[in-house]
Amino acid sequence: MVVDCKSHSLLIVSCSQRKRNNPGLMRAIERYDGSAFWVTRRFLLQKTTGLLDIYILSAEFGLISSEQRIPNYDRRMTQQQAQQLQPRVIAELEKILNKKPYQQLLICVSRDYLQALNGYEQLIPKELTVQVTRGALGKKLSQLYQWLYGEPAKPRSSTSAISQGRACLRGVELVLTPEQVLEKARRWIVEGKGEFKRYQSWYVPIDDQKVASKWLVSQLTGLPVKTFTASEARRVLKQLGIEVIQIKDDSVVRSELK
Template sequence: MNFEHGNLLIVACSQRKRSDADLLPAIERYDGPVFRLLRRFLRKQPAAPLDIYILSAKFGLISSEYLIPDYDRRMTKTHSRQLQPEVIAKFEEILNVKSYQKLCLCLGRDYFLALDKYDILIKSGLSVRIATGSLGKKLATLHDWLYGKPPELAIGQAIALQGKACLKRIEVAMTPAQVLDVARQALAEGKGNPASYQSWYVLVGDRRVSPKWVVSLLTGLPVSDFHSSAARRMLQQLGVEIYRE
């Protein structure tokens, strides 16, 4: 990506956080899949002039370097609307301080309400990308925006087609590590029924989970919309190892 004029990224905070007692920069405190992807990118390209702001249910729109404690507060539609005037004012301030070339918004529906009418502040020449859909789709969009290309898979994963897989016209482009990050986050949040499998399973840490459950997370489709064989095929194309009892 061309960072000549600087780029701006706004992401939602994550429920998963580090529990350190001391204050931590927000980008280190939050530990969901989006933040792991961001930290990997910053390790690879530490000089990239990318400004990251985080929309927090507790603190509003803050810099990624803002020091925060561990806390537990969920964003609701009502609270997001209440934050909107403060968040929009901060967003306008950010845009007025620096001239950006590209903007990416990676937010869930509830969080997006806090940025309602953001588009009236967008200046001519600022390219806007919005990462929407399932967590897997948002991660893929964010990865492409940061790196300018889909994730690359290791040599030897010949079954993968350029790191992409498609199910019911929903395309997913993720590395195996990113897929497992999504699954870990969903396990921590208690989403769905991960243990509902018969013979085939995916290992997430020391837990066996259903391939259909994982694919449902990546695509946003209910597990009733596709067969187990289609789920296994998608995961194999993404380079995720599948086991059989």
């Protein structure tokens, strides 16, 4: 299966314990920061399509749109919570399925969350193809990737440029995976190289740190921050698969998804 621009597709993914702790409200697709959301956001960055709708099954809010703005919170899904949410979740799913002629549905949730969807089969129209991810987290992520892209994820190799991003700035070429960029950034932060917190409107989220995008590009290229612009830094990071966030009017906007 592959999400394309010819048919309506629906993705239901469970929320993650890992969340960005930004104050105020954030779009749900940005607030949750588990592995499935990294895969999904990367797809949205690379394969923008208006025919994919994403809904998130939340232990706190039930079944919500990925665009709904939510606060930070801490609630785990238990069997009891799933049973309590189930009637509301099924009612919301019925409304969603009646809105558009979906042809593909992927349910990527853990076992406890799946209980909150108990009975969903009765709502599925004949023309809708349904897939439910199975197995451990790694297998579920592989199934999510293949459903989105229509092909298995390519194996990552530190010596292969296939899975690496490429960027060039002032004659300096970078060939790195997102994981390699983040690993380097974490090491430089620990070593205290430069003022990584000195950002104005744009930053890169790394663990619980807000890292200046120009500082990171300067460290990667060896170029002084004064020799390139903030927009050039964002362009380089985007080409390397690194997310950059803009702070504007007390709200958070992820530039790559705009």
